[in-house]
Amino acid sequence: MEETLEYGTGKKRNVLKRLLAYAGPYWLWVAFSLILVLCITGLELYRPILVGQVIDEFITKKNFSGVRHIALIYLLVLLASFVCNFLQTWILSLTGQNIIYNIRQEVFEHIQKLSLRFFDITPVGRLVTRVTNDVEALNDMYANILVKMIKNVVKIIGLAVVMLSLNVRLSFYAFLLIPVIIALTSLFTHISRKTYRQVRTRLTAINTYLSEHLSGMKIIQIFVREKEKQKEFEEKSKDLLRANFREMMVFAIFRPSIYMLSVIAMVIIIGVGGSAVIKGAITIGTLYVFIQYIGSFFDPIQELSEQIGTLQSAMASAEKIFTILDEEPLVVKKESPTMLSAIRGRIEFDHVWFAYEEENWILKDVSFVIEPGQRAAFVGATGAGKSSILNLIGRYYDIQKGRITIDGVDIKDMDTDQLRGAIGQVQQEVFLFTGDIKSNIRLRNEEIAEEEIKSAARYVNADHFIEELNNTYEETVTERGSTLSAGQRQLLSFARTLAFDPAILVMDEATANIDTETEQLIQEALEKLMTGRTTIMVAHRLSTIQHADIIMVMHKGRLRESGTHQELLNQNGIYRKLYELQLQ
Structure with a gap:
């Protein structure tokens, strides 16, 4: 563009x-x-x-x-x-x-x-x-x-x-x-x-092209598109010339x-x-x-x-x-926000409607309550609105209709720094910064002591591979953590989240890219992590969320079913169909 x-x-x-x-x-x-x-x-x-x-x-x-x-x-x-x-x-x-x-x-x-x-x-x-x-x-x-x-x-x-x-x-x-x-x-x-x-x-055009295609060089080489991309770059280079x-x-x-x-x-x-x-x-x-x-x-x-x-x-x-x-933020902090003494983690969606553009609704009249310390999971087909719910909880986007509250306070009235600081997010795609293992867990927060970093790594079993590195926690991490495996990067993201000690834990397909052995290590750590925290999970593999306190089934932007794993199976609805499909 x-x-x-x-x-x-x-x-x-x-x-x-x-x-x-x-x-x-x-x-x-x-x-x-x-x-x-x-x-x-x-x-x-x-x-x-x-x-x-x-x-x-x-x-x-x-x-x-x-x-x-x-x-x-x-x-x-x-x-x-x-x-x-x-x-x-x-x-x-x-x-x-x-x-x-x-x-x-x-x-x-x-x-x-x-x-x-x-x-x-x-x-x-x-x-x-x-x-x-x-x-x-x-x-x-x-x-x-x-x-x-x-x-x-x-x-x-x-x-x-x-x-x-x-x-x-x-x-x-x-x-x-x-x-x-x-x-x-x-x-x-x-x-x-x-x-x-x-x-x-x-x-600007040539810098944009370079940024995108250098990041996606692996895909270019996998599909053998070097010559075609070279021609595209040549055209942009000629335009600049x-x-x-x-x-x-x-x-x-x-x-x-x-x-x-x-x-x-x-x-x-x-x-x-x-x-x-x-x-x-x-x-x-x-x-x-x-x-x-x-x-x-x-x-x-x-x-x-x-x-x-x-x-x-x-x-x-x-x-x-x-x-x-001159670009104005779409999410604007309130001048005199409500500051909570502590966030317990009660989350409520009250008739929420949300769209990224105009009225192409991603969420339609969604209402639910997650109590403090409860483990909630969202399931559904791609595009059902699961990840959007996670983004809305941290107020990375503003809703068009309805209300979202944390501990009874509308998140639009809360201080966004306090809100986001209370939410620990583990994404499917882990982003690591150039630096070392320690700095990627701490993220330049000097209040997190070195012992807390090591303790967090031990909790999520990340210390197993960190201690095997030549420089352990001082080991150099390259851009995007390319020298580490997907499982190792995910373990580091768990350690990072735990180090910040959030009241609310959010996991978006957190174990999707991890091998079975590593997933078992993480599941052990998750049991400790989720204790005393409100936990929200999004997963395609239903086996990873069967023990959630409440499972909510999203379909085309609406909340269609909710209950425990067994309750949803007994309803013989969308969840049962998804479950049987995965069994097959």
């Missing part, structure tokens, strides 16, 4: 305003940089005047002591320029990096607050591009572009003022080509804006055009100025100053145009970043 973002003039101004707001905390440093810019510009304008003065007042009169005096001043001006340039570059680089750091932190923090529905429909590669490439694209704007744009504007104005003060007629000839430059710059800015946006969009080529072509045409205009202007000045020197209307020193200024006059114009182009690139990245930051 390709992004298309077209911002109107008003929105562009809003984007720039928001970008400048990030520089607010550093306004003193920015102001000091602007003062340095004025000093640097003044010193640059002064240097040709010194040389012109040497030519007119000392060289023609063979006054070498005066030449030495001006040379010393020129050296001091160069030294002052060096110091000012160094300070300005250092201050702006430091300020820019701090701003970029703040933006990157804000973007990631905001992404973490977004609802799961956002991640259901947004490719991971696109989000990675936002946090890395797009944020980094703003660095040049803060560290260089904004202040240098001001510097170039001041320099252009300063050059024009000084040239007019020296000779109005010669200045008129120098400014003859300005309308052409303005028209060319306007065209360049318009075209570059489109090319920059295309580059950012194509880069073409976008980059168009961007380079814009600069390749614009830069020589501006240079050609500067050469034409120089020829005009030399011709008109040389004639004026011969006639005695101006001095050689004045002509020298004009020649130097006319060369300097077109440089900031070219730089300014290119900086506007870079600013357009930053704006294109900012538009995409602000699109993420």
Whole structure:
């Protein structure tokens, strides 16, 4: 899915305003940089005047002591320029990096607050591009572009003022080509804006493709689709190549055009100025100053145009970043939530209706109660709504109708951190992070002591394989835990859940990927785990939930049957059919 973002003039101004707001905390440093810019510009304008003065007042009169005096001043001006340039570059680089750091932190923090529905429909590669490439694209704007744009504007104005003060007629000839430059710059800015946006969009597309297909490389190789995927990648790579080529072509045409205009202007000045020197209307020193200024006059114009182009690139990245930051969480925390002293684990669904999109109902008028410490299981065909119930209990999605309560309190009124902290979830697909065994159990919660980590691992029999590893709990875990077996990863997820000591235990097909021997070890641990905890299980294999206190049968989004294993068999309904089907 390709992004298309077209911002109107008003929105562009809003984007720039928001970008400048990030520089607010550093306004003193920015102001000091602007003062340095004025000093640097003044010193640059002064240097040709010194040389012109040497030519007119000392060289023609063979006054070498005066030449030495001006040379010393020129050296001091160069030294002052060096110091000012160094300070300005250092201050702006430091300020820019701090701003970029703040933006990157804000973007990631905001992404973490977004609802799961956002991640259901947004490719991971696109989000990675936002946090890395797009944020980094703003660095040049803060560290260089904004202040240098001001510097170039001041320099252009300063050059024009000084040239007019020296000779109005010669200045008129120098400014003859300005309308052409303005028209060319306007065209360049318009075209570059489109090319920059295309580059950012194509880069996002290729990052998204890479993220998805590198994660699914095993499937690609299993089905021998390498050549086909290579062709797909080649097309996306060509799209990016073409976008980059168009961007380079814009600069390749614009830069020589501006240079050609500067050469034409120089020829005009030399011709008109040389004639004026011969006639005695101006001095050689004045002509020298004009020649130097006319060369300097077109440089900031070219730089300014290119900086506007870079600013357009930053704006294109900012538009995409602000699109993420403007994304509102679907699940919103209450400002003054109800805090429970302790969560016992009584769960009630009261006429709950839920859909991921519009009115495509996943759950339809579902009502049930699970008492504290009770073991409840949900069974049913794929798509019946079992996993959705688990997601709703932790309020990862909000329901459209009805009410869900924990210990009599509507979960919409509860603090989501307290709610989710009280629920331990064990998923069918276990996600492990890069790090080690210990960090994957603790998840950077330093309140969980090392002995608690080991105790949790012993409880779920994970210590059997951990102790056999070379570095035991310090053993390195690669991305997604690819060096561990499915059973080992699941045992670690059990240890992780137990370490956080939840009041409510949720298991979604927790033993689906585990061999029989490992499952027996887990079943032993589960008996200890479920004691004193409200436990909710989803399972396709009915043998794993036969001893549940209550089994609820879901069918097409509705709760059709409930009772114990034997009671449901006696009802001779959906559950009995599922049971007999599995026996066969």
